[in-house]
Each structure stands twice: as C-alpha cells, then as structure tokens.
Amino acid sequence: MTIKTLELRSDTFTKPTPAMLEAMFQAKVGDDVFEEDPTVKALEQQAAQLFGYEAGLFCTSGTMTNQIALNVHLRQGDEVICDKLSHIYLYEGGGIAANTGASVNLLEGDRGRISASQIREAIQPDNVHHPVSRLVSLENTVNKGGGCYYQLAAIQQIKEVCVAHQMGLHLDGARIFNALVETQESPKLYGELFDSISVCLSKGLGTPVGSVLLGSHHFIAQARRVRKRWGGGWRQAGYLAAAGIYALNNHVERLKDDHSKARAIGNLMAQRPEVAEVLPVDTNIVIFSLKNDILAKDYVQKLSTVGIMAAPFGKHQVRFVTHLDFTENDLDAFEQQLKCVT
Numbered sequence: 001m002t003i004k005t006l007e008l009r010s011d012t013f014t015k016p017t018p019a020m021l022e023a024m025f026q027a028k029v030g031d032d033v034f035e036e037d038p039t040v041k042a043l044e045q046q047a048a049q050l051f052g053y054e055a056g057l058f059c060t061s062g063t064m065t066n067q068i069a070l071n072v073h074l075r076q077g078d079e080v081i082c083d084k085l086s087h088i089y090l091y092e093g094g095g096i097a098a099n100t101g102a103s104v105n106l107l108e109g110d111r112g113r114i115s116a117s118q119i120r121e122a123i124q125p126d127n128v129h130h131p132v133s134r135l136v137s138l139e140n141t142v143n144k145g146g147g148c149y150y151q152l153a154a155i156q157q158i159k160e161v162c163v164a165h166q167m168g169l170h171l172d173g174a175r176i177f178n179a180l181v182e183t184q185e186s187p188k189l190y191g192e193l194f195d196s197i198s199v200c201l202s203k204g205l206g207t208p209v210g211s212v213l214l215g216s217h218h219f220i221a222q223a224r225r226v227r228k229r230w231g232g233g234w235r236q237a238g239y240l241a242a243a244g245i246y247a248l249n250n251h252v253e254r255l256k257d258d259h260s261k262a263r264a265i266g267n268l269m270a271q272r273p274e275v276a277e278v279l280p281v282d283t284n285i286v287i288f289s290l291k292n293d294i295l296a297k298d299y300v301q302k303l304s305t306v307g308i309m310a311a312p313f314g315k316h317q318v319r320f321v322t323h324l325d326f327t328e329n330d331l332d333a334f335e336q337q338l339k340c341v342t
C-alpha cells in the first residue's frame, strides 16, 4: 500500500485551485492604503452586502480582524464577555490585554457556546470597583467546541441582553459559512444581530490569505485607522482579494462536502479502541479524546507515521479538520491508512 499524506491539521492548509489562481492573476489592482484597489473594494462591498452591513475591511488574518474589532469596541479597563474556549482569548497571543488593555470575563458554556442568562449573570454592576462590561463576543462555529454552531434564537436572546445593557456584540465568524450551510439561514440575519463580524477567507473557503471585518461605515472607518497603526495597511492587495471574491462565489455551498467527510471520519474514530469519546461532528471539525492517559502528542506522532496529519488539541484531545483539498479518494485512503495504526 502506498501511503498518501493526508493533511487534516487545519482547513488553513488549502492551496488555491487553478481557477482561483487564474482569478488572482487577472485582478485589477491599485494602492489600497489610498483606497484605490478596485478588487479589494469589490471584495469588501460584496462581503458587506452579503451580511447586510454598510462596509468591510480586508485584513491579513482572522486574528487581525478580531483584534481590530476588540480595539474599536473596547477602552482600557473595559471587559469583553466570552466563553473560556474562545479563539480571541486562547489563540490570539493575549491580544485583548496586549493590544487594547482590556480585561475578559470568561464564561463556561456548552462546547464554547454561551447563553443569554449566563451573560446576564456575568455583567458587572455599575460600580467603580469593576471593569465595564462593554462587549460580548461569540464564536460561530466554535473551533475548540468541535465545530458546533449556535441556534439563531439563542443569539437573538443574547442580543436582547446586549441592547438592554448597552453592550456591543461581536462575532468571531472565522467559520460562519460552515454554520450557515448547515442551518440554511440568511447571512443577513447575522448582520442584523452583530455590531461587527470577522469572517475568514483562508479557512474552509480556501483562499491563501485573508479575513474581512464587517460593520457600519463609522465602525469600519475606525477599524481602518487601527489597521494602519498596527502596520496592516497593504498596497496591491487586490491579488489576494480576488481569491476572496472567487471563494465567496464558488466555495461556500461545497462546505457541505467537508461536513459529510468529517462525519465519516468521526464515525471511523468512534470505532477505534484507543478513542474514549468523539465530540458530535456538526461541521468540518472532528475532536476526539484518548483513553488510558495516551498523550495527544504521542498519538499524533503515531498517526503521522501512516500519513495522517492531525493536530494535538489539549493533553488528551486530537483534532482533524476537513477542507477542499481533502477529496473522496483521500477519505478512502484515510480509512485504509487508519487501519495501520496499532
């Protein structure tokens, strides 16, 4: 049997398809710091309109769009209320403190999803001792929660709490399209509820680089200033924006294929004797835990010897993520190669 390398560490490993590359080569570009790159503007407008926002800002990464959003929403000494599994808290280099001087109020939700009542309980009293609870940040889908997503009604209840307490509501929508293809909800419903959304183009949508931040004209104007201050102003970024436009037009509906492959992988892992539990597979992420104190790093090493590339995701937890470069044939190869793990 020939062993094929199966890249399942993340959906960020995708390479542009030939058609996406062609779109990039054909892009009309200009200097985006002067707001003269037509392709960047087209991407920002298309993404904003899709969600019903006034404006968008194309940035290098989801970390940058999230961190810029937090910086615009929060002042020093304020706090953001979020789940303790949130990417903004766990995986952005301590940016809430380092970039903005803000605090976090961490809640323990259901696989990373927090509820309106938890948030209401957590809001600080209006008293000089406390940080000001100024923002709630949700993640959808939740990476660390195994790709689970919110019910719209739950977000609507959260929005009511935010309105009642004059708090902003931000969405880390790195994988929002993975949620939307499952729920079949309109992106516009999300645009109505959130003051800002960060959307990754380089995850399941398969572009080489980039995220967009969405919000009102006023919000995005402030965000553009922060992006420049942080060195994120870029010039002929239209070559990258063209990939984003191509992805929005061609790579959204196909996310369902990634989800069905992830479910197949989840079912295979559930039958393995060394696997204790597989989290429900709701979208393109499979997280499982190991029995008998097997360490994730040792198991990931073992998988790599049969060509299966996985990410350690906690001491005894491992993550797979499916994506557009993981084909039906790769799924067959996965099943065969997994049998070689002893």
Ligand SMILES: *Cc1c(COP(=O)(O)O)cnc(C)c1O
Pocket: 060, 061, 062, 063, 064, 066, 087, 088, 139, 141, 142, 143, 172, 174, 175, 200, 203, 211
């Ligand atoms: C990947 C990811 C981001 C952004 O990551 P970058 O690597 O900076 O683009 C933000 N939030 C979540 C939930 C993610 O999975």
